[in-house]
Amino acid sequence: MQVFSDTAQIKEVVDAFKAQQLTIGFVPTMGALHKGHLALVEKALANNDKVFVSVFVNPTQFNNTDDLDKYPRDLENDMHLLESISKELLIFAPSVDAMYQGNTVSQQFDFDGLEHVMEGKFRKGHFDGVGTVVKRLFEIVRPDNAYFGEKDFQQLQIIKKLVDKHHIPVNIIGCEIHRESSGLAMSSRNSRLTDKQKKAAAFIYKTLKTAKQYFGTKSANEVTKWVTKQFENQELLELEYFIIADVETLKQIKRKSKTKTYRAFIAVYVGEIRLIDNIALN
Incomplete structure (x- = not known):
């Protein structure tokens, strides 16, 4: 490797x-790799001649410096996991200075409003940071295909918009969410959960699945109210937002349309650890 x-x-x-x-495949990561990341790498290996994986904790996409400081980092373990899949992988593990050339600030982007809702609303400047680092990585690696998980579905849509608006010649491929046996979406942040917190966090996906069932017969507003009420009784969980949105615009819907496709998006605090998830509704 x-x-x-x-x-x-x-x-x-x-x-x-x-x-x-x-052909060059590319999987950008912030390290602390898990099976979800490895599934992206395996897909890239199956469909490209060469595959790069980046391991870089990007400071400009954190609006909370404490969260940045506590973000899990274990490059040695990441290398071990990647090598167990293929010794032919090419790993890019740059310093902050190498990525930002001594000027660690974000570019400002216009993603046609995709950046102002959900994560963008609650994490100011987050998607400017994401856009800055992903654009820079694409310029360095120049991949034909890049792979991103659907757990960060809003990010996936924004990266597609980035590529389109900046005419970057790369095919963006979204990959399904990988989950733990409890249903909890795999995330690098899960490693910071205690056993008790992790058990409680399984409630997030359980609630999303029930919300999907209700969406077949109830209005978006009724489903949203139901979800909000469920979290009122969860001692270890604090709901930040639950939104049903159009997958193209990511705008919260008021009325359902048979011609539109929708997803439910959720952000929950488990203690000080913030988790996100989403589910296709139709």
Whole structure:
């Protein structure tokens, strides 16, 4: 497995791959890898000649410095997990200075409003940080295909918008959410949960599944009120938001339409740890 920290080295390797007309797959991560990440890597390996995986905790997408400081980091374990899948992977693990060249600030982006709802509403500047680092990674790795999990569905839609508006020649592929046996969506943050918290957090997906059933016969407003009430009785969980939105605009809906596709989105605090999840409704 080759590990790079320098962008100039990657340029040489990518130039050689492009000269041979080899396809490049790319899986951007913030490390603390789990089975969900590994599934993305396996999909990339199955469909590309060469695959890069980046491991970089991006400071500009954290609006909470405490959250950034506590974000789990274990590069040695990440390398071990990746090597167990394939020794042919190429790993990009840059420093903050290498990524931002001494100027650790976000560009400002216009994602046609996708950035102002849900995560964007509760985490100011988050998607400017995401857009900045993903655009930079795409410029360095120059992949043909890039793979992102649907747990961060809003991020997935924003990255598709980024690629479209900035004419970046990469195919964005969304991959299904991987879950623990309890139904809890796999997340790097799960490693910070106590056993008691993790058991309680399984309630999030259980509630989403029931909300999906209710959405077949009840209005979006009725389902939202029901979900909100369920969390009032959860001692360890604090609901930040539950929203039913159009998958294209990500705007909260008032009335259902048979011609539209919807998802339910949720953010919940388990103690000080913030978890997100979503589910397709139709």
